[in-house]
Amino acid sequence: MIRPTTPAETDALVALTDATGMFKSIEVVALREVLDDFHATNHADDHHAITLEENGDIRGFAYYAPAEMTDRTWQLWWIVVRKDQQGQGVGGKLLRFVEDDLRTKRNARVLFIETGSLPHYELTREFYRKHCYEQHALLQDFYAAGDSMVVFRKALG
Numbered sequence: 001m002i003r004p005t006t007p008a009e010t011d012a013l014v015a016l017t018d019a020t021g022m023f024k025s026i027e028v029v030a031l032r033e034v035l036d037d038f039h040a041t042n043h044a045d046d047h048h049a050i051t052l053e054e055n056g057d058i059r060g061f062a063y064y065a066p067a068e069m070t071d072r073t074w075q076l077w078w079i080v081v082r083k084d085q086q087g088q089g090v091g092g093k094l095l096r097f098v099e100d101d102l103r104t105k106r107n108a109r110v111l112f113i114e115t116g117s118l119p120h121y122e123l124t125r126e127f128y129r130k131h132c133y134e135q136h137a138l139l140q141d142f143y144a145a146g147d148s149m150v151v152f153r154k155a156l157g
């Protein structure tokens, strides 16, 4: 079941994100701030956080929001699947839910996703390619020397 994320599960979502081993500690801290801000105010600005759970067991989540000062451009801020659940279709369900929601309810035009260029993100980049995202840009050394930003894009019209 995919449903709106609740404030009570912030600790669980931050912990499962940390436990993937994919994110820097500063990013994990930022996630808590993003979720706190979401529940406090940003949900009113058309930000969305969704959780996939089965029988009360949280498997993953996604967070997406419109890009400010654009015409119906959206960004996927986060998508994370619990480590022991990866590679079993959970991320695909979350991403399809996001795309369907953006197409059918929000008249979105395009969705951008940012990720890292380092080797441990190769499976993640492959995940986006399999969902028909085009690798649109590479911002050389964006995060750090040798750690670039890879931007994926998909038209939703």
Ligand SMILES: CC(C)(COP(=O)(O)OP(=O)(O)OC[C@H]1O[C@@H](n2cnc3c(N)ncnc32)[C@H](O)[C@@H]1OP(=O)(O)O)[C@@H](O)C(=O)NCCC(=O)NCCS
Pocket: 020, 022, 078, 079, 080, 081, 082, 085, 086, 087, 088, 089, 090, 091, 092, 093, 114, 115, 116, 123, 124, 126, 127, 130
């Ligand atoms: C990237 C991620 C969201 C994909 O979700 P998922 O549930 O593992 O992916 P799915 O099962 O829906 O799709 C599997 C496909 O995605 C790719 N993939 C990405 N990460 C994978 C992983 N950890 N294990 C297996 N396949 C993975 C493979 O290409 C795979 O294709 P295959 O089944 O033909 O081998 C998830 O693995 C994850 O949370 N990774 C760590 C955090 C992360 O990178 N988040 C995105 C930050 S930008």
